[in-house]
Amino acid sequence: MLIHPKTHFQPYTHASGGWGSAKSVMQILWREQALIKAPVALLKQNKPDGFACVSCAWAKPGRPHALEFCENGAKATAWELTSMKTDPAFFAAHTLSELRDWPDYALEQQGRLTHPLRYDPQSDRYRETSWDEAYQAIGVQLKAMEPDSVVFYASGRASLETSFMYQLFARAYGTNNLPDSSNMCHESTSVGLQESIGVPVGTVTLDDFEHTDCLFFFGQNVGSNSPRMLHQLQDVRRRDVPIITFNPLRERGLERFVNPQSPSEMLTPESTLISTQYHQVAIGGDTAAITGIAKALLEMDDCATERGTPAVLDYDFIATHTEGFEAFTTYVRDCTWAQLEHKSGLTRGALEAAATVYASSQRVMFVYGMGLTQHRHGVANVQMLVNLMLMRGNIGKPGAGICPVRGHSNVQGQRTVGITEDPKKVPADLIERHFGFKVPAQKGLCTVDACEGILQGQVRGFIGLGGNFLRAIPDTSRMEPAWQGLELNVQVATKLNRTHLLPARNMWLLPCLGRIEIDRQKGVAQTYTTEDSTGCIHGWHGSAEPVGPQVRAEASIVAGLAMAALAPGNRIDWQAWSDDYSTVRTAIGTIYPQIFHDMETRMAEPGGFHRPIAAAQREWLTPTGKAQFITPVTLAEDDDVNLAEPARDVLQLMTLRSNDQFNTTIYGYDDRFRGVSGTREVIFMHCNDIVRLGFKVGEQVLLTTAIEPEVKRQVGPFEIIAYDIPEGCAAAYYPECNPLVPLWHHAERSKVPAAKSVPVRLSSAGG
Ligand SMILES: Nc1nc2c(c(=O)[nH]1)N[C@H]1C(S)=C(S)[C@@H](COP(=O)(O)OP(=O)(O)OC[C@H]3O[C@@H](n4cnc5c(=O)[nH]c(N)nc54)[C@H](O)[C@@H]3O)O[C@H]1N2
Ligand SMILES: Nc1nc2c(c(=O)[nH]1)N[C@H]1C(S)=C(S)[C@@H](COP(=O)(O)OP(=O)(O)OC[C@H]3O[C@@H](n4cnc5c(=O)[nH]c(N)nc54)[C@H](O)[C@@H]3O)O[C@H]1N2
Ligand SMILES: [Mo]
Numbered sequence: 001m002l003i004h005p006k007t008h009f010q011p012y013t014h015a016s017g018g019w020g021s022a023k024s025v026m027q028i029l030w031r032e033q034a035l036i037k038a039p040v041a042l043l044k045q046n047k048p049d050g051f052a053c054v055s056c057a058w059a060k061p062g063r064p065h066a067l068e069f070c071e072n073g074a075k076a077t078a079w080e081l082t083s084m085k086t087d088p089a090f091f092a093a094h095t096l097s098e099l100r101d102w103p104d105y106a107l108e109q110q111g112r113l114t115h116p117l118r119y120d121p122q123s124d125r126y127r128e129t130s131w132d133e134a135y136q137a138i139g140v141q142l143k144a145m146e147p148d149s150v151v152f153y154a155s156g157r158a159s160l161e162t163s164f165m166y167q168l169f170a171r172a173y174g175t176n177n178l179p180d181s182s183n184m185c186h187e188s189t190s191v192g193l194q195e196s197i198g199v200p201v202g203t204v205t206l207d208d209f210e211h212t213d214c215l216f217f218f219g220q221n222v223g224s225n226s227p228r229m230l231h232q233l234q235d236v237r238r239r240d241v242p243i244i245t246f247n248p249l250r251e252r253g254l255e256r257f258v259n260p261q262s263p264s265e266m267l268t269p270e271s272t273l274i275s276t277q278y279h280q281v282a283i284g285g286d287t288a289a290i291t292g293i294a295k296a297l298l299e300m301d302d303c304a305t306e307r308g309t310p311a312v313l314d315y316d317f318i319a320t321h322t323e324g325f326e327a328f329t330t331y332v333r334d335c336t337w338a339q340l341e342h343k344s345g346l347t348r349g350a351l352e353a354a355a356t357v358y359a360s361s362q363r364v365m366f367v368y369g370m371g372l373t374q375h376r377h378g379v380a381n382v383q384m385l386v387n388l389m390l391m392r393g394n395i396g397k398p399g400a401g402i403c404p405v406r407g408h409s410n411v412q413g414q415r416t417v418g419i420t421e422d423p424k425k426v427p428a429d430l431i432e433r434h435f436g437f438k439v440p441a442q443k444g445l446c447t448v449d450a451c452e453g454i455l456q457g458q459v460r461g462f463i464g465l466g467g468n469f470l471r472a473i474p475d476t477s478r479m480e481p482a483w484q485g486l487e488l489n490v491q492v493a494t495k496l497n498r499t500h501l502l503p504a505r506n507m508w509l510l511p512c513l514g515r516i517e518i519d520r521q522k523g524v525a526q527t528y529t530t531e532d533s534t535g536c537i538h539g540w541h542g543s544a545e546p547v548g549p550q551v552r553a554e555a556s557i558v559a560g561l562a563m564a565a566l567a568p569g570n571r572i573d574w575q576a577w578s579d580d581y582s583t584v585r586t587a588i589g590t591i592y593p594q595i596f597h598d599m600e601t602r603m604a605e606p607g608g609f610h611r612p613i614a615a616a617q618r619e620w621l622t623p624t625g626k627a628q629f630i631t632p633v634t635l636a637e638d639d640d641v642n643l644a645e646p647a648r649d650v651l652q653l654m655t656l657r658s659n660d661q662f663n664t665t666i667y668g669y670d671d672r673f674r675g676v677s678g679t680r681e682v683i684f685m686h687c688n689d690i691v692r693l694g695f696k697v698g699e700q701v702l703l704t705t706a707i708e709p710e711v712k713r714q715v716g717p718f719e720i721i722a723y724d725i726p727e728g729c730a731a732a733y734y735p736e737c738n739p740l741v742p743l744w745h746h747a748e749r750s751k752v753p754a755a756k757s758v759p760v761r762l763s764s765a766g767g
Helices: 018-031 037-044 070-082 088-093 102-111 131-142 162-174 187-197 228-236 286-307 314-319 325-334 336-345 347-359 378-391 409-418 428-435 447-456 474-481 553-566 575-577 581-591 686-692
Strands: 117-120 125-129 151-155 214-218 243-246 257-259 278-281 364-368 401-404 461-465 486-491 506-512 530-532 537-541 651-656 682-686 699-707 712-721 729-733 756-763
Touching: 018 070, 088 125, 117 131, 131 486, 131 506, 131 553, 151 162, 151 364, 151 447, 162 409, 162 530, 162 553, 162 575, 162 581, 187 378, 187 401, 214 347, 228 243, 228 257, 243 347, 257 699, 278 347, 286 325, 286 347, 286 378, 314 378, 336 347, 347 756, 364 378, 378 401, 409 530, 428 581, 447 474, 447 651, 461 553, 553 575, 575 581, 682 686, 686 712
Parallel strands: 151 461, 214 243, 214 364, 243 278, 364 401, 461 486, 486 506, 651 729, 682 712
Antiparallel strands: 117 125, 117 506, 530 537, 651 756, 682 729, 699 712, 699 756
């Protein structure tokens, strides 16, 4: 279907941002034929009188820059405001079996969904239907199903208002089956931080960047995935604040940056050095690396005691605020440097260098992303980072704290308003009192559990509020056939994707407004709210005309489904809620008064308002009221591989995003910063591994999962690229590699798929 442009690999030597970024934005505006609507919208992006970017969840400043968007935010806007459409004529022309052969890129490239559609098995096509038909038929089906056999998935974009309605819908229907994209993303953070410091979210705000005197960066690719943060990093670097990075790859955005919105920078060879130390840690080597830094700190502290100089550790903080210090330090002292060097792939000297800067800084921030969370020991990685912070009291003071960089633009907020499979995390009594129904007591299914339920046939129905579930989850080749046994599949989406193409027995595809579009209810443009990575809540409204008259707002679709599916008896006025979102906000304020009181006025303040975060005030909402040092159980990142002596022909594969995608949405085939153009079917390897394993640069290889050999998990052919990556490690793109990730290969306790460490073997695709 799609002819790939010519494949090309050439290392990228420019800074991130700069002219490359400006050119890339123009290309996508042109291609999406969005040159008329998008530039106007871009001026409103992340502005107090505008809309929240649909790309990442990075914080939006109260005093925005003239253009408060980045290359990838602009791509996301163009993607949503495209003038191309997938209307009923498109679906009349193509069967689903035909569309299943199209690549992800080509599917979304066709444009926006414009009409409610129902799958017709006879013709294997989607056919236009009416909203009434869809609601009524789905309602009848849901009423006939066992509530716990239905899953209500959310992808992390829907507003606080829609999300609040959605979780109430699921619970009033009778289930806590509310998995969301966070289950594949920062759930390791939510589990880890809750235990360590008593809150499930980060503790920093944008102001902290102005006070910090050192930043540590673990496994987060700022240049591609949260580029607006580069402004804060550039400011920090102008104050000469050191940035210490741990990442197996030398990511361009973590090396150098040219602000594409600064004429003086664009016209001169100036660029800002971002990382002052860059440590290419082995995949999964972070716990060992942090243990090494902790060990170096303890050794420095011992020296200080001997010499009678000031202590390196903050003993006052440790004594007043923490528990578990003794056990933790015993563990760290018992680890040998040889072990730590071996597991981290870094030298003692490198770890001591990081420790030296840490020890001489008074206010340190710790930023991290999927490089820590998507591992078998993802929770332990996060907790190890906290241990390091606690050693010097780097939490609960200006300029210090922990900063998990969230993914989807409202993924953190969805949790705040009740999208979680765990009923203990919602105020069940308040919900019962105000809405007249009981929150089901039985714990629901998270994403991995939902997949298991689908495989085993216990999950019979699936409602998707956005996202591309089948493409985002692991074990694609096992999940796709099982998915087709579903009784009911309802997808609310803006664009066509692969999850919409594998038919369940009854299937509807319901088109919704994107959040850049003006959402008018009863003639009044509605305001909506989101929460960003720093716990800041803002009000927004759309700026562009909707793509078509048939497309409905997500809140209105949730209300339509709820009214059709719920038996009478609860006290929710769904119609009133979907007619006027301020009434939903009042309800949110009633159920979560501490966070959302007076929401209507507070959300309109420039910069929004912050939810209270106890740990940031040194109040620890843990069972004992103290912050916890939590000793890791093992230094090995992946027990499946490392416990035994790892086989020499097995590489540890991380699955990554390119600079030209948003999750499963592929904008194009170029990964400018990594120097790849024209293809995504590549594997990045160390040149020594290529030679050692008997391959050649440019050779086509198949990748096979090296654990659980009785199940064949394979992708390829992929072209080998020689790359600056630690030996024994490899990288390739998500979602192409998802068939390689076994469903059970997930983080302990958080169940986040271990997408950053998949043991693989390579074989020549030539046979
Ligand atoms: N443009 C764009 N923006 C996005 C997204 C997108 O797809 N495109 N996705 C959004 C979403 S949902 C999310 S969750 C975020 C994701 O943003 P990130 O958290 O940056 O996720 P990844 O792109 O998967 O990259 C993870 C980084 O971790 C590194 N890494 C991998 N394994 C390890 C390891 O073991 N240790 C260390 N220290 N580093 C490691 C990789 O080299 C890579 O630089 O971005 C959000 N923003
Ligand atoms: N191997 C591997 N797997 C991974 C990851 C990885 O790094 N490696 N990352 C994981 C992570 S961090 C995440 S967050 C998940 C992402 O998983 P998902 O959130 O499920 O996937 P997305 O690709 O973000 O979803 C894209 C689709 O959302 C729909 N959409 C876009 N905007 C809107 C909107 O405004 N409303 C509605 N209703 N629909 C909309 C469009 O139809 C689009 O096709 O993937 C996970 N899977
Ligand atoms: Mo994510």
